[in-house]
Every structure is written in C-alpha cells, then in structure tokens.
C-alpha cells in the first residue's frame with residue numbers, strides 16, 4: 001500500500017498571518033527533521049510571500065487565481081509534481097486570503113484522485129481586530145467568508161492579539177467559539193503557538209470540522225452568488241460567482257527606486273477598502289531593496305535580499321478602490 005502524504009491547509013483572510021504561521025510551522029518541522037513541501041497560492045500575479053520561505057524548501061507557486069475556483073484544475077497536477085520531484089513528508093498549502101475553505105477542501109479532495117494524499121487538517125488564522133470590526137457590521141461577502149474560514153478549521157489562531165485590548169480578545173474568542181465550538185482557539189502574537197498545540201493538531205486527523213461544516217451549509221454564504229431573487233446557486237461549477245469576485249487586485253511594477261517617505265505617506269493614506277498590500281521596492285536614499293507588508297492599516301517595512309531575480313513591484317488587494325488614482329500617486333513617488 002502506498003503511504004499517503006498528509007496535507008495541511010492554512011486558511012484565513014488577507015493579511016491575517018498565514019505566511020507568518022507557515023514560517024513557524026516550517027521551523028518546527030526543521031527541528032523534527034521532517035521534510036515539508038509548500039504550495040503557495042496568490043490571487044495576484046507575483047508571489048512575494050515565497051521570499052519569506054527558506055529556498056531549500058520545495059515549493060510550487062500558483063499565481064493569478066484561486067485554487068478553490070479559477071485555477072482549481074491545476075492543483076492536482078502541482079501536488080503530483082511536488083510529490084514526484086521531492087517526496088515530501090507532508091505538504092502545507094497556503095490558500096489565498098479570499099479562498100472559500102469548503103471549496104479548497106473539495107479541490108484537495110479532487111487532487112487526491114490523482115496523487116496519494118490525505119487531508120489532515122485545516123488551520124485558520126483570524127486577525128482579532130479585523131474580525132471584530134467585520135462582526136460588528138455583520139454583513140457582506142467578506143464577513144461571511146471569514147465566518148466560513150472559522151467554521152471549517154480544527155485549529156484557530158486568534159492572531160494579532162497585541163493589537164486589541166484584553167476585553168476585545170476575549171470577545172473575539174467567545175464569538176469564534178460560537179461559530180465553531182469544536183476547534184481549539186489560541187490567542188497568538190505573530191502566530192506564536194505552543195509546540196504542544198501544533199503537535200496535537202498536526203498529528204491527529206482533524207478533517208471532521210470541515211466535513212461537518214459542509215453538511216451543515218452545503219451552499220455556503222461566501223462561496224456562492226445569490227441572484228436578485230435570493231436563490232442560491234448550487235455547487236458544481238467553480239468558474240463563476242466566487243467569493244473572490246468581489247476582491248480587486250492591482251499590481252504596479254516600479255522601474256526606478258522610490259522615495260520611501262513619499263511611499264509611506266501613500267500607504268498611510270490608502271482607503272479602508274484596500275485590505276492588503278505588499279511588495280518589494282528599492283529605496284532611493286540607500287539603494288537597498290525593501291519589502292513592505294500592509295494589512296489592516298498596519299505597515300511593516302524591512303530590508304530583504306530577494307531570492308532569485310524579483311522585479312520591484314507592489315500588489316494591492318481590496319474592494320472597488322480607485323486604481324488609477326493609486327497608479328498616479330505611485331508614479332509620482334519614483
């Protein structure tokens with residue numbers, strides 16, 4: 001009998017901390033001398049998060065679409081190639097922040113027809129402050145998507161606990177437990193989770209939560225478009241009406257170094273409907289390459305030595321934000 005390669009899916013809304021968690025899990029496996037492989041999926045056409053993963057880790061990038069819908073058909077082949085080329089002990093899939101968890105589960109289940117893999121668990125990372133803000137609104141595709149990401153996980157990280165008060169952290173935890181009473185919930189800062197908790201979830205087979213979620217809600221709110229009469233379209237196709245439809249991506253390439261003060265100013269003035277931005281640029285003052293990460297009004301900029309040749313680029317994700325105005329401002333910062 002062929003041993004099945006365990007698959008762990010990392011889910012969570014844009015900027016919640018999935019890549020941060022991925023790097024922690026990879027460090028944890030390195031200590032145990034296990035050889036993981038990674039599939040990274042991005043809705044934009046560049047993979048910047050791959051820069052944060054050690055180049056010795058076998059990795060496949062799936063860009064310009066979402067593995068749960070537009071590029072779902074390619075997932076099986078990517079996993080198959082990864083398994084054949086590097087025989088990993090396990091595979092970690094980092095989904096896009098706008099991926100519907102039930103559909104990722106279905107996509108990986110389809111891939112299991114091509115290659116001997118076994119979905120082990122889904123871990124969802126939730127940005128504590130962002131979750132509470134959406135919860136207070138209580139409507140919209142984004143909120144329902146975050147709810148689904150919570151509902152389907154067996155382990156929940158209530159991340160960015162440093163950015164909320166103790167009372168808000170407790171409120172988020174209580175609300176998350178209402179949505180998914182079965183998952184264990186760990187408040188974290190930078191996804192620092194105990195090895196004991198990781199061990200438990202990674203060793204056990206925890207597919208239960210998303211199977212239950214699927215039974216409860218076969219037409220999940222976030223995955224399907226409701227037509228004007230309120231009918232829910234049925235599962236079956238995945239090239240239509242997806243949660244990712246409402247998210248806009250703008251990719252801007254820089255052909256020269258940037259004035260970093262002006263750039264920071266532009267980022268600090270981004271409208272609220274830009275949820276996420278990230279990129280690499282060359283700082284005009286020093287000539288250094290810098291990576292920036294912007295999520296939920298927080299900006300981090302740090303020095304980076306890119307692996308391979310990466311062009312200077314910024315990717316913005318959000319809903320209905322003015323692309324042209326942003327383009328004009330970015331050009332003025334060159």
Ligand SMILES: Nc1nc2c(ncn2[C@@H]2O[C@H](COP(=O)(O)OP(=O)(O)OP(=O)(O)O)[C@@H](O)[C@H]2O)c(=O)[nH]1
Nearest residue numbers: 014015016017018019020097160189190293295300
């Ligand atoms: N203050 C704070 N920042 C955090 C924490 N966890 C992650 N971040 C920062 O949040 C930003 C986004 O983190 P990522 O790990 O890239 O998030 P992601 O979910 O992979 O984002 P996507 O690529 O958009 O899906 C980065 O700048 C992180 O350093 C945390 O607990 N506290």
